[in-house]
Amino acid sequence: MENESGRNYWAANIRLVTVLLLIWAFVSYGMGILLRPALEGIKVGGVDLGFWMAQQGSIYVFIVLIFVYAVMMNGLDRQYNVEEE
Amino acid sequence: MDLKTMTYLVVGATFALYIGIAFWARAGSTGEFYAAGRGIHPVANGMATAADWMSAASFISMAGLIAFQGYEGAKFLMGWTGGYVLLALLLAPYLRKFGKFTVPEFIGDRFYSNMARFVAIICLITISITYVIGQMRGVGVAFSRFLEVDVATGLFTGMGIVFLYAVLGGMKGITYTQIAQYCVLITAYTIPAIFISMNLTGTPVPQLGLIGNYQDAGIPLMEKINQTITELGFKQYDGPVRSQLDMTLYTLSLMIGTAGLPHVIIRFFTVPKVSDARWSAGWALVFIALLYTVAPAVGAMARLNVTTTIWPNGVQEAPIEYAAVPQWFKTWEKTGLLKFEDKNNDGKIQFYNDKSDAMTTLAGERGWSGNELVKFDRDIMVLANPEIAGLPNWVIALVAAGGLAAALSTAAGLLLAISSSISHDLLKGILMPNITEGTELLAARIAMAGAIGVAGYFGLNPPGFAAQVVALAFGLAASSIFPALMMGIFSKRINSHGAILGMIAGIGVTLAYIFAYKGMFFIKGTAIFPASTPEYWIMGVSPEAFGAIGALVNFVVAYFVSMATAAPPKEIQDLVESIRVPRGAGAATGH
Numbered sequence: 001m002e003n004e005s006g007r008n009y010w011a012a013n014i015r016l017v018t019v020l021l022l023i024w025a026f027v028s029y030g031m032g033i034l035l036r037p038a039l040e041g042i043k044v045g046g047v048d049l050g051f052w053m054a055q056q057g058s059i060y061v062f063i064v065l066i067f068v069y070a071v072m073m074n075g076l077d078r079q080y081n082v083e084e085e
Numbered sequence: 086m087d088l089k090t091m092t093y094l095v096v097g098a099t100f101a102l103y104i105g106i107a108f109w110a111r112a113g114s115t116g117e118f119y120a121a122g123r124g125i126h127p128v129a130n131g132m133a134t135a136a137d138w139m140s141a142a143s144f145i146s147m148a149g150l151i152a153f154q155g156y157e158g159a160k161f162l163m164g165w166t167g168g169y170v171l172l173a174l175l176l177a178p179y180l181r182k183f184g185k186f187t188v189p190e191f192i193g194d195r196f197y198s199n200m201a202r203f204v205a206i207i208c209l210i211t212i213s214i215t216y217v218i219g220q221m222r223g224v225g226v227a228f229s230r231f232l233e234v235d236v237a238t239g240l241f242t243g244m245g246i247v248f249l250y251a252v253l254g255g256m257k258g259i260t261y262t263q264i265a266q267y268c269v270l271i272t273a274y275t276i277p278a279i280f281i282s283m284n285l286t287g288t289p290v291p292q293l294g295l296i297g298n299y300q301d302a303g304i305p306l307m308e309k310i311n312q313t314i315t316e317l318g319f320k321q322y323d324g325p326v327r328s329q330l331d332m333t334l335y336t337l338s339l340m341i342g343t344a345g346l347p348h349v350i351i352r353f354f355t356v357p358k359v360s361d362a363r364w365s366a367g368w369a370l371v372f373i374a375l376l377y378t379v380a381p382a383v384g385a386m387a388r389l390n391v392t393t394t395i396w397p398n399g400v401q402e403a404p405i406e407y408a409a410v411p412q413w414f415k416t417w418e419k420t421g422l423l424k425f426e427d428k429n430n431d432g433k434i435q436f437y438n439d440k441s442d443a444m445t446t447l448a449g450e451r452g453w454s455g456n457e458l459v460k461f462d463r464d465i466m467v468l469a470n471p472e473i474a475g476l477p478n479w480v481i482a483l484v485a486a487g488g489l490a491a492a493l494s495t496a497a498g499l500l501l502a503i504s505s506s507i508s509h510d511l512l513k514g515i516l517m518p519n520i521t522e523g524t525e526l527l528a529a530r531i532a533m534a535g536a537i538g539v540a541g542y543f544g545l546n547p548p549g550f551a552a553q554v555v556a557l558a559f560g561l562a563a564s565s566i567f568p569a570l571m572m573g574i575f576s577k578r579i580n581s582h583g584a585i586l587g588m589i590a591g592i593g594v595t596l597a598y599i600f601a602y603k604g605m606f607f608i609k610g611t612a613i614f615p616a617s618t619p620e621y622w623i624m625g626v627s628p629e630a631f632g633a634i635g636a637l638v639n640f641v642v643a644y645f646v647s648m649a650t651a652a653p654p655k656e657i658q659d660l661v662e663s664i665r666v667p668r669g670a671g672a673a674t675g676h
Contacts, residue, residue, distance in 0.1 A: 010665060017174050024170045028163045033333050037325070045296025046305025051323050054159035055151075055381040056292060059166045059374050066173045066367035073178070074360045082666040084358050 009080035016072055020065050028058040088478045092231050095482040096489060099269050100246055103262050103493075107250030110258040115526050118255030119186040119505050120354040125260055127361040131368025133260045134352045136267035136494035138165075138343075138369070139376060140216075141223030144270060144491035149463030151384035155322040158384065160332050164339025166370060166377055171344035171567075173366030177353040179574045181362040182664045186354060187502075188347040188566060189510040195573040197657055198581040199515050204588050208565045209347045209506050212558045214539065216348075217499040221544025223492035230420055230468065231485035237545060243493060244541045251497045252533050256355060259497045266490035271375055273487025277471040277480055278379045281386050284474060291382035299389075310389050316400045317392070318441030322385065328625040338632035342559030345567030348495075348502040359667035387466040390473050395436045395458070400447075404433050413472035417465055424460035429453055496540065504532035560599060560628075564591035564635025572643055577661045579643055580653045587643025595635030599628040 031039065036050025044052040077083035086094075112118040125133070143165070151158030183191055189209060193202025221240060228239020250258040275291075282294035286306055299309035310322045326332050343349065352369075353362045394411065396404050407425060417423040425434055429452055436458040437444050448455070468488070471480040508529035513520055520528070565588045572579040572587070579587075602617035604610065614621040617628060626634070652658075663669065 006662075006666070013665075020174060021170070024167065028167055028336065029333050032159060032163060033326070033329055033336070045293075046298065046307045047296050047323060051156055051159075051307075052296065054156065055162055056295070056378055058163050059370075059378055062166055062170050063367065063370050063374055065170050066363075066370055069174055070360070070363035070367055073363055077360065077667050082668045084360065084667050084669075 005080055006082075009076060009082060012076055012080075013073065016069065016076070020069055024062065024065055027053060027061045032058050086478065088481060089233065091478045092482040092485050095479070096232065096486045099265075099486045099490065102265055103246055104249055106261045106265060107253050107258050110250075110254045110261045112253070112255040112257045112526075115186075115509075115522050115529065117257045118526055118529050119501075119509065120351075121255075121257040121260045123355055123357055125355040125357075127356050127365035128368050129264055130260070130352060130356050130361075130365045131370075132267045132372050133263035133355075134349065134365070134369035135372035135376075136263040136270065136490070137352055137498035138349055138373060138495070139270065139491055140495035141220055141227075141488065141492040143376065143380075144274065145223065145227075145464050145467050145488055148380045148383040148387065149466035151381050152388040152466045153463055155320065155324065157326045157332060158381070160336045160339065162377055162381060164336045165343055166373060167336070168340040168343025169366055169370040169373070171340060172349070172353075173363060173370075175571050176344060176350065176567075176574070177362045177366050178359045178667070179664045180350060180570070181353050181356065182359045182667060182669075184354075186351075187505050187509050188350055188570070189506055190514065191573065192566075192569050192584070193510070193514065195657065195660065196569075196579075196581040196584040197654065198585065201569075201581055201585050201588075202510060202514060204585060205566065205569065206506050206510050208561055208588070208592065210503055212346065212561050212566075213348060213499045213503045214543075216346075216558045217496055217503070217536075217540040218543040218547060220492045220496035220499065221540045222547055224489060224496070225544055227485060227488040227492065231482075231488075240541055240544050243489070243496075244537055247493055247497050247500065248534065248537050251500055251537070252530050255529065255533075256351075256501055259501055260352075260355060262497065263494045266494040267372060269483075269490040270487040270494075271372070273483040273490070274376050274383075274467075275379055276483065277474060277476055278383050278386075280476050280480070281390070281470065281474045282382060285386050285389065291379045291386075295382040295385055306385065306389070310385055313389060313392050313396075313399070317396070317436070318438030318444035322388070327619060331619075331622075331625050331627055331630050334626055334633045335630035338563050338630050338636075339559055341567050341636050342561075342563035342632050345562035345565070345570070346558075347506075347562075347566065348498040350570075351502055351505070352498070383470065384466065387470055387473070391461075391466075392436075394473065395434050400437075404435055407432055407434055410434070411473075413469050416472065417469050422460070422462035422465050424458070426457055426459045428455050428457050434458060500533055500536045500540065503536040504529050507532040507536075557599060560595040560632035560635060561592060563632030564595040564639055568636050568639040568643065572640070574661070574664060576647075577658045578652055579647045580650055582650045583643040583645075583647030586646045587639040587641075590642040591635045591639030594638050595631055598631040598634075602628045 031050060032054035039049045042049040116122050147161055150161060180191060185191060189202045189205035192205040193199060224243035225236040225240035228234055228242065229236045250262050278291040279289050282291040283289050285299060286294035286297040287300045288294050288297055295306065297306055298304060299306045302309060307323055315321055353365060356362050356365050407427065414423065418425065434457050435453045437456055439456040468484065471484055508525055512528050513525050568591060569584055569588055572584065601613040604612040619625055
């Protein structure tokens, strides 16, 4: 790991995790709680968007985030040739 | 067939299944006992993790909490699922690569200090014991309500079952049992929800029912709920929250706490590879979401069903006569969870919010003397759900088996975390490093049996603070274990002094804040503030929401102390390098 490829692998990992965690925070704390009053007018069926994100939507996004992470990280492992034998 | 016979049959069948698995999946080595031989398929581990995670609280209490809190109940939904994103992205793959058996072992090795390991053991045991008491209580209560035996008999039966598969099989036995328990609990949870969603909204998918239309009136379900409860003086179901800051911190504390719970983390040690740990976290959340996205629908619909049962034609007409209440009302009155008091002696049940000013006027006009449904335990929302919706007996029996599965599966996971930290960390790691594998395995089994005994004792004699332990368990996990693990992986610079002082500072401020409102060690009369209510909370932040602040304190203290002292030795920095790359994980499993 004390080489350029190792450092690049770790930097790519940190970038990926940062982006995914920004989305994680935005859908839950952002849309579900803090921005809810601003989103009042947008409806999902019979409830407002903020309510739906807080009680349903954020959970679906969480699932997608973990699977995206798994696919992309397993890809990075192969790209940098550090996957398990 | 009558309900009692049916319940005995269904619960008996599930128990027979668990015992069968116990004998089939016996553990022969410490590797099998602690980590199921690291041979569990990621999807299977995801299912086991879901059962491990979803406790009596998730199964029995959560929907009821949401039913009464409305929108704000989302803090439990997001908090108890969002933690899996942190776990998957920040901890699970790296801890799997590290390739050891327990959480304190990682903390001890990474921070090259038995002191750090010891602090982690204390946190782990405190978290897990407080958590397991609630599960044991849940087992006893489920037995006594559904099978009409006393709490002690129920508890001993539950302890006996857990003893069989956890002591014999360790992690291996627990894993396969948890998979079976997941299937039982998810079926038991979703079947009543599907029926109720069909009744109210005409769609069999509860997630769609929640945002659908109320069939009888052709208006959105949410509008119908709001109408029904606001005319009784209750808060609007989807109304705004008291404090966005408190809700945010509360949710964050539950998320960080979830990611730091040792009994969940160790489940990811059981998969064969690092890439499997990544997949497995995703599968775990899929299986958890099957319940967690149904729960808000169950909560909302139960709230409506209960209210319209008592006020069949709204507040303008008379409420139901006590003599005419449905059977479930009488059944649950007997358990003490539901209580009617005819304050104005008119034989009708006036159920309304008597603390609302608008209602006081109306009550005066109509001759009401206060809310007459004097006790309405939230747990009824799930437990009595099938009865309220008029579903057949086999569904009610299934709910009993589901509640037991949820409590037993979580109890087993917690007991394993406790026993492995005693036999592997305390005994083998610190006190008697030279014992053989056979002796360690025996010690693990004895520790497991001891932990079951302790959990059973507290289940029978619950300490007065039983209701407060959720705040304590999540606060501790958030403020101690999660930051230590994360810094151990993502920083090479954090050293033993930083980690130890960080953990102690994090736990310290969190406990101080909880105790200031709830009493020193939860002893009545020792609290600093007169009550744990919003007007006394600093900036409106509740004690349950403080774990996130504790975690922040941990990070800050660990950083500055580490920067002021020497960097960790070279071999520790190499260890961090090695856990960051998946290659070589197979070799580490030999231990």
